Amino acid sequence: MKSLISSPYTHGSSSLQQVMMQVVFALIPAIGVYFALFGWGILTNIVLSIIFCLGFETIIMWLRRRPIKSALFDGSALVTAILLAITIPPLSPWWIIFIGSLAAIVFAKQLYGGLGFNPFNPAMVGFVVLLISFPKEMTQWLAPIGAEGNGMGLLHSLQIVFGSTGIDALSGATPLDVIKTGIRMGETINTIIAGNPTFGQLSGSGWEWINLAILIGGIWMLWRKTIRWQVPVAMLGSLAAIASLFYLIDPEHYASPLFHLFGGGAFLGAFFIATDPVSGATSTKGRIIFGIGAGLLTYIIRSWGGFPDGIAFSILLMNMAAPMIDYYTQPKVFGQKG
Amino acid sequence: MFTATVTLSLLAILFGLILGYAAVRFKIDSDPVVDQIDAILPQTQCGQCSYPGCHPYAEAISNGEADINRCPPGGEATIQALADLLGVDPKPLDPEAGEVKPEKLVAIIDEQTCIGCTLCIQACPVDAILGAAKQMHTIIESECTGCELCLPPCPVDCILMVPVKQSANHWKWPFPQPSAGLNEGGNL
Amino acid sequence: MNKINRKLWKYHGGLHLEEHKSISTGQQSALLPLPKRLTIPMQQHIGEAAHPIVDVGDKVLKGEMIAEASGKVSAPIHAPTSGTIVEIAALPVPHPSELNVLTIVLESDGQDQWCERYPIENYRHASSEQLRERIHDAGIVGLGGAGFPSYIKLNPGQHFAIETLILNGAECEPYITCDDQLMRERPEAILNGARIMRHALHAKRCIIAIEDNKPDAFSALNNALSQSGQNDIELVMVPTLYPTGGERQLIKVLTGKEPPSQGRTLDIGIICHNVATAAAVADAIIDGTPLISRIVTITGEAISTPQNIIAPVGAPIEELLDFAGRESGVNTQLIMGGPMMGVSLSNTNLPIVKTSNCFLLQPAEPTKPESPCIRCGECARVCPAELLPQQLYWHSRAKEFEKVQEYNLFDCIECGCCSWVCPSNIPLVHYYRFAKTEVWAQEREKEGANIARRRHEFRLERQEKVEREKAERMRKKKAMLKDKEGAKDDTAKKAAIQAAMDRAKAKREANQVDSTISASDSQPKSEL
Structure with a gap:
């Protein structure tokens, strides 16, 4: 008997692999800037993360008796790996990345049923698990002054990653971290920023360039229609709006909206994490609500929460709300309007 | 101590009354x-x-x-x-009761062999067999439920169970075959 | 000129597809050489199958009715040529199931001799009923693909005033050009059909809608309209977008109104027919010709000369493919209809039927593997029915048929846009078709169970009644016997009974005089 196949007998050019690869391509400028600022550390992060993530994916697919090849080549584990890698401080020891990959691929993704079934963004789960479990390692960022400035060759980097040499005094905090600590100490924004080499034109020196590169990648994805505009626009818009409000009220204690946009992981979150369709809202209206929620939560966590950046937490919280958002934002069916 | 006891008792009575009222007020008449x-x-x-x-x-x-x-x-x-x-757990079919038939069957009477004894007519639970004594019987196919109760009484074994005729109008699309790559299990 | 700039609306979603239409419109439609054997299925329409009224061995003339409609939603079938009925048997039909359906096989005598035809001289003097009856008797069904008996869609009933009659010449699906070709070659027939239908419906206005990728068809109709000297029909160019040819989508584009979900277009005073149906109506009324042939597009990458062919109903698909020429040495896949909504057929020996608009012969391609749904929402973005395809998929796959209906499965028009854009390559439409047929089957089963329950309860009641009667009779008999026995030894009792009987008799006689009706009423009761 012939196997019965239903129409349509033609298909558009889009494929899962293509979507995932576009996300990877969109990250290339950011990775380039990272490399320029942090040196080999970011590349070791990425390579290790890819090895661990694909490894875990293979093992779990094998244990689940599911096709391994298609799962590896759909590119989803690759995207998770790269996103996880660039949220971890460069030159982190290998086991940090191992645990992050484990949390992301095994716990957040495969234990829920693999691609398409994970309620939370795997890379963010991996990041948050690391942030909560290893706060010291996860907040020690190198000063973004270039590989030369840091004086780290590839060999030296590898020695640090695999634990034979300790990390030296060049590490420091991220701009958001500095602001948060400063405000806790009762300083005003101006006094914190003034005279601190961590800060540049828009936000942190170096960080602003990374964020610019991420923004370019995000805009490219919008142009290629890899992602739709609703989530990034709503998320960045709401973050900027609430930041402007508080900045206008009290510029002494609240950072400027530009600082909020360029200072932390706002662009990475808005373009690359919150747009993850699997864990986000699906409907057009739902995506706008999702984005607004993520933006506001980010600001709340940054300003009044315990962590310097709130992107990961806010997106995970919104992931939790996504099914409900989708349920209440179902579009009206053709012929049921009015 | 005393106040607490009284307060709690009063609260209990109050909530009991509210619940009792709700049970009456919002009663849903359901089918037995x-x-x-x-x-x-x-x-x-x-x-x-x-x-x-x-x-x-x-x-x-x-x-x-x-x-x-x-x-x-x-x-x-x-x-x-x-x-x-x-609200109970489903369990597999009791083999004592019988097996699931792969397709729906209906009875037909071999009209050459039928002697018109009316025994099957008496056995049919849904009156789907037409006929009279000493006259050939026939089954209304659309009414037959395929229960097979007419088979044992027939003295000449002239009743057969046949699959229901497939019609293009009632044809069903089969469940899509999972192709390679889908998480359907089994196909490594 | 009717090329007025009118306001058009947009519906949600839709796709811009590669058209592949020009490959089959390069030449005039050819007439298929008369096949020797025509296999004519009794089910070529939605509804009940037609019922043969000829026997094997009968000689029939072209246009003679060979099967009558059975029931309201059905259509009669006519002999496409003159010849002899050689077989009436269940044979496979061009349907996704390729199941066997009762089919009349006609062997042509090569004469192609017409039966007597009875045209209606002037349709303007005919009543709606007359026109509908003639359209019904001519076996006309929707030629756009659905095959719903057309006379029903010309009978709105008394409660609906028809504002607009729309003739659908959008033909939005890639590759298909039979309507395009028909509009170019027989614009007068389409205009006449439109006028007849409008007359039958008492519709206030009539629009013919054509997608703007068919300028030749538009100008042919426009010329014919100006030549006819009447300005009673609006020709409207609509933007090319798949699936504008969907009835509901086209109505939205032309009027801005949306037919109610799961309702009919009639509910908003609009009736939609295909342009080819209009031409068939004109033939039936003006020439008295029943629907026995149609124009079919034979196209695809594996056809040497893609073209449109006028072929009798029942002609084997193979002869049409051979006529247009098949590329040799390629593994091919045959699709009836277009690539988006068609039906794949495994057998080229099936007959063409009234609804066969196109046969697409493509090189066989391996199906791409399916990946899990990532909820990207592209399907919802392109869905012209504004459904949530990924939710429908999810619940269809889990066989949660109540949920699927909550998500309005039955508003799905199976246009295939969702499957086309799906990056995970999920056969979404297949899941919806599976769920739809499964829901229908469950409904039928439920209905069957209800009938069985009623019949069983009725039987139990009857059996109980029989038992009761039997018991009653036994009791009476016993009582009577007892009475007789008692009479022997008890004369006093006997006397009393006698006295009572006398009284009763007297009373009865008196009553009889009074009213015979009550007496006759009591008659059957006493028998019980």
């Missing part, structure tokens, strides 16, 4: 459970459950006398629906 069970059963009236028809079986289930897994014509879907209705 027997009818709900009967609505799920396939009404073949075949008696394979050992009760004389679907309604008696429904009564037995609601009285707790019979298990929910004794209906072969209904198969897994019926057991699942009964389990959902009654």
Whole structure:
């Protein structure tokens, strides 16, 4: 008997692999800037993360008796790996990345049923698990002054990653971290920023360039229609709006909206994490609500929460709300309007 | 101590009254459970459950006398629906009751052999057999439930069970075949 | 000129597809050489199959009715040529199931001799009923693909005033050009059909809608309209977008109104017919010709000369493919209809039927593997029915048929846009078709169970009644016997009974005089 196949007998050019690869391509400028600022550390992060993530994916697919090849080549584990890698401080020891990959691929993704079934963004789960479990390692960022400035060759980097040499005094905090600590100490924004080499034109020196590169990648994805505009626009818009409000009220204690946009992981979150369709809202209206929620939560966590950046937490919280958002934002069916 | 006891008692009484009022005010009239069970059963009236028809079986289930897994014509879907209705765990079909037939069958009478004894007419639970004494009988195919109760009484074994004719109007699309790459299990 | 700039609306979603239409419109439609054997299925329409009224061995003339409609939603079938009925048997039909359906096989005598035809001289003097009856008798069904008996869609009933009659010449699906070709070659027939239908419906206005990728068809109709000297029909160019040819989508584009979900277009005073149906109506009324042939597009990458062919109903698909020429040495896949909504057929020996608009012969391609759904929402973005395809998929796959209906499965028009854009390559439409047929089957089963329950309850009641009567008779008999026995030894009792009987008799006689009706009423009761 012939196997019965239903129409349509033609298909558009889009494929899962293509979507995932576009996300990877969109990250290339950011990775380039990272490399320029942090040196080999970011590349070791990425390579290790890819090895661990694909490894875990293979093992779990094998244990689940599911096709391994298609799962590896759909590119989803690759995207998770790269996103996880660039949220971890460069030159982190290998086991940090191992645990992050484990949390992301095994716990957040495969234990829920693999691609398409994970309620939370795997890379963010991996990041948050690391942030909560290893706060010291996860907040020690190198000063973004270039590989030369840091004086780290590839060999030296590898020695640090695999634990034979300790990390030296060049590490420091991220701009958001500095602001948060400063405000806790009762300083005003101006006094914190003034005279601190961590800060540049828009936000942190170096960080602003990374964020610019991420923004370019995000805009490219919008142009290629890899992602739709609703989530990034709503998320960045709401973050900027609430930041402007508080900045206008009290510029002494609240950072400027530009600082909020360029200072932390706002662009990475808005373009690359919150747009993850699997864990986000699906409907057009739902995506706008999702984005607004993520933006506001980010600001709340940054300003009044315990962590310097709130992107990961806010997106995970919104992931939790996504099914409900989708349920209440179902579009009206053709012929049921009015 | 005393105040606490009184307060708690009063609260208990108050909430009891509210709940009691709500139970009366928002009462939902639902079908008696027997009818709900009967609505799920396939009404073949075949008696394979050992009760004389679907309604008696429904009564037995609601009285707790019979298990929910004794209906072969209904198969897994019926057991699942009964389990959902009654809030119990579904269980596999009781092999004692019979097996699920792969396709729906209906009875036909070999009209050459039929001697017109009317025994099958008496056995048919849904009056789907037409005929009179000493005259050839025939089965109204659309009314036949495929219960096979007419088979044993026939003295000349002239009744056959045949699959229901497939018509293009009633044809069903098969469940899509999972192709390689889909998480459907088994295909490494 | 009717090329007025009118306001058009947009519906949600839709796709811009590669058209592949020009490959089959390069030449005039060819007439298929008369096949020797025509296999004519009794089910070529939605509804009940037609019922043969001929026997094997009968000689029939072209256009003679060979099967009558059975029931309201049905259509009669006519002999496409003159010849002899050689077989009436269940044979496979061009349907996704390729199941066997009762089919009349006609062997042509090569004469192609017409039966007597009865045209209606002037349709303007005919009543709606007359026109509908003639359209019904001519076996006309929707030629756009659905095959719903057309006379029903010309009978709105008394409660609906028809504002607009729309003739659908959008033909939005890639590759298909039979309507395009028909509009170019027989614009007068389409205009006449439109006028007849409008007359039958008492519709206030009539629009013919054509997608703007068919300028030749538009100008042909426009010329014919100006030549006819009447300005009673609006020709409207609509933007090319798949699936604008969907009835509901086209109505939205032309009027801005949306037919109610799961309702009919009639509910908003609009009736939609295909342009080819209009031409068939014109033939039936003006020439008295029943629907026995149609124009079919034979196209695809594996056809040497893609073209449109006028072929009798019942002609084997193979002869049409051979006529247009098949590329040799390629593994091919045959699709009836277009690539988006068509039906794949495994057998080229099936007959063409009234609804066969196109046959697409493509090189066989391996199906791409399916990946899990990532909820990207592209399907919802392109869905012209504004459904949530990924939710429908999810619940269809889990066989949660109540949920699927909550998500309005039955508003799905199976246009295939969702499957086309799906990056995970999920056969979404297949899941919806599976769920739809499964829901229908469950409904039928439920209905069957209800009938069985009623019949069983009735039987139990009857049996009980028989038992009761039997018991009653036994009791009476016993009582009578007892009475007789008692009479022997008890004369006093006997006397009393006698006295009572006398009284009763007297009373009865008196009553009889009074009213015979009550007496006759009591008659059957006493028998019980």
